Amino acid sequence: MDAGSQGMRKGGVVGGRYRLAELIGKGGMAQVWRATDLVTGQDAAVKFLRPDSEDLQQLDTHERLAELDMLRARFRREGILLGRLNHPGIPELYDQGSHQSLPYLAMRLVTGVTLHKFLGRHAPLPLSVAVAVAVQTADALACAHTLPVVHRDLKPQNLMISEEGVVALLDFGIAKPLGMGVTQYTRHGSTLGSRGYQAPEQILEKEPTTRTDIYSFGCVCYELFAGRPPFVMDGTKGLIEQHLHEDALPPSLYSAAVPEALDQLVLDMLAKDPEERPTIDEVLEVLRPLAPRPGDPEPRPRPHPDPTAPLRHPQDRPAERRPQAPAASASCVGEEWLDVRAIEQLCDKAEQEIQEGDPDETVRHLAELADRARAEWGSRRPLVRRIWELAAEGLRLTGDCGGAARLYQGIAEELVHGDGPQERADRAVLRLRLAECRLAFGEIEAAIRVIEESGHIAAGLPGLLAARVEEVRREVDLDVTERLADPGAAQA
Known part of the structure; x- marks a missing residue:
C-alpha cells in the first residue's frame, strides 16, 4: 500500500455506509475508491483528500499546515457545490464527512x-x-x-x-x-x-x-x-x-x-x-x-x-437515481412511479403559495420532482409543464435565480411545442424570465439582447399575447436599467 492510500484499505467502511472495494484513481491531492453502498447495494465513488502527497511533503512544516488547511477548505467547498448541482452529466453528491481524520465525498460512480x-x-x-x-x-x-x-x-x-x-x-x-464575499482557496503565485x-x-x-x-x-x-x-x-x-x-x-x-x-x-x-x-x-x-x-x-x-x-435514443437513457429520495411531504415521491393525483395537489398548493406571494417548501419540492416527472411522463404532458412552470416561478420569487433559470430554459427548449402565436409568446416570456434570472450573475448584455428580440416578437403577435410579452419585457428592462445605474448591483 502506497503513501497515498495510507489509512485506507479494501473492506473498510466509511461513514458507516460505504464499504471500500478498490482504489480506482489517484491525483496529486486526492484519491478515489470504488465502494459499495451498504444501504442500497449500489456502487459509489468515495473521494479522499491525500495529506501525504509528494507536493505537500516538499513543503516545510508551516507551509504544509497552511496548505492542508486550504485543501480541506477547498474539499468542503467541492462538496457544497456538488450538493447544489443537479444534472445527469454531473455526478451527484451522496454524502460527505470525515474518516480517520480525512475528509471524504461520496458520490455517484461514473464508469x-x-x-x-x-x-x-x-x-x-x-x-x-x-x-x-x-x-x-x-x-x-x-x-x-x-x-x-x-x-x-x-x-x-x-x-x-x-x-x-x-x-x-x-x-x-x-x-x-x-x-x-467568496473566500479564495488558492496560494498566491499558483496558477490553477x-x-x-x-x-x-x-x-x-x-x-x-x-x-x-x-x-x-x-x-x-x-x-x-x-x-x-x-x-x-x-x-x-x-x-x-x-x-x-x-x-x-x-x-x-x-x-x-x-x-x-x-x-x-x-x-x-x-x-x-x-x-x-x-x-x-x-x-x-x-x-x-x-x-x-x-x-x-x-x-x-x-x-x-x-x-x-x-x-x-433518449428513451433508453439510464435513470439517474440518488441513493435516498429527498424528504417530502407527499407520498408520491417514495413510490416507484409518481402519483398523478398527489402531484396535482402539490401543484395546486404551490400555485396558491405563489398567488399569495409566499412560495415555500412546496415549490422547492416541485423543483426536485421536475426532472423525474419529465423522465416518467415525457415532455408533452400538460402536467409536466405545469410542474416546471410553477417551480420556476416560485424559485424566482424566492430569489433562487440559478434554480429558476435552469427550469425556465428547460421549459423554453423542451416543453413548449409548436410555433404558433401562443408558443412564440410563451417562449418570449420564458426567455425574458431566464434573462432576468441571469442578471443576478452579471449577464446584462445578454439580457439587453433578449429584451430587444422580445420586442420584435411582440410586434408580430395578436393584442393580448403582445401585451403579456410587453408586460414582462418592461419588468426586465427596468431591472436592467436599475443595475446599469448601480454598478454595485450589477456585480452582485
Whole structure:
C-alpha cells in the first residue's frame, strides 16, 4: 500500500455506509475508491483528500499546515457545490464527512472512459460523435454556470463517457462559485487549471469568470472537431505564449467535415478577451441544431462507448437515481412511479403559495420532482409543464435565480411545442424570465439582447399575447436599467 492510500484499505467502511472495494484513481491531492453502498447495494465513488502527497511533503512544516488547511477548505467547498448541482452529466453528491481524520465525498460512480482516452482510440471522430460529446458537455457546464460556478479545470481528462454514452463533467476540486464575499482557496503565485487548456486570464492569474471555462471548453471542442489541440509545441513557441498571443487556425483546416458555424463558434470561444467569448447558452444555440436527433442512424464507424446514443435514443437513457429520495411531504415521491393525483395537489398548493406571494417548501419540492416527472411522463404532458412552470416561478420569487433559470430554459427548449402565436409568446416570456434570472450573475448584455428580440416578437403577435410579452419585457428592462445605474448591483 502506497503513501497515498495510507489509512485506507479494501473492506473498510466509511461513514458507516460505504464499504471500500478498490482504489480506482489517484491525483496529486486526492484519491478515489470504488465502494459499495451498504444501504442500497449500489456502487459509489468515495473521494479522499491525500495529506501525504509528494507536493505537500516538499513543503516545510508551516507551509504544509497552511496548505492542508486550504485543501480541506477547498474539499468542503467541492462538496457544497456538488450538493447544489443537479444534472445527469454531473455526478451527484451522496454524502460527505470525515474518516480517520480525512475528509471524504461520496458520490455517484461514473464508469467508462475519459475523453482523453476516447480521443486516443477513435480520433478523428465522425462529426456527429464530436458534436454529441460537445453538446452533452455544454449542457452540464450550463448547469454549473447557472449557479454560477466556474469549473476552472475543463479538459479531456475530466470528462468521462459512460458505457451508455452519457458524458459526465468530473472533478470540481478547484471550481469556484462567483459572487461577492467568496473566500479564495488558492496560494498566491499558483496558477490553477491544466496546461494547454488554461484561458489567458488564468495564465495571468486574473479573476476567473464563466467565460474562463468557455476558453477551456473551446480547446476541448477544437480537439473534438479537428482531431488535435489548437496549439502544440513547435520548437519555437511555447504553449503559454501561444495561448496568450497567437490566434488559432480554423478547425476545418484539419477536418473538412467541420461546417462554417462550428469553425466560427470555436474561434469565438478561443478569443483572448473574455468579453468577446460567447456565453454557454450561446454555445448551445449553435451546437444543438447540429447534434444527433432521436431516430438518427448510428455513426459509422460506431465507437464504443457511443456518445450519440443518449441523443438518438433518449428513451433508453439510464435513470439517474440518488441513493435516498429527498424528504417530502407527499407520498408520491417514495413510490416507484409518481402519483398523478398527489402531484396535482402539490401543484395546486404551490400555485396558491405563489398567488399569495409566499412560495415555500412546496415549490422547492416541485423543483426536485421536475426532472423525474419529465423522465416518467415525457415532455408533452400538460402536467409536466405545469410542474416546471410553477417551480420556476416560485424559485424566482424566492430569489433562487440559478434554480429558476435552469427550469425556465428547460421549459423554453423542451416543453413548449409548436410555433404558433401562443408558443412564440410563451417562449418570449420564458426567455425574458431566464434573462432576468441571469442578471443576478452579471449577464446584462445578454439580457439587453433578449429584451430587444422580445420586442420584435411582440410586434408580430395578436393584442393580448403582445401585451403579456410587453408586460414582462418592461419588468426586465427596468431591472436592467436599475443595475446599469448601480454598478454595485450589477456585480452582485
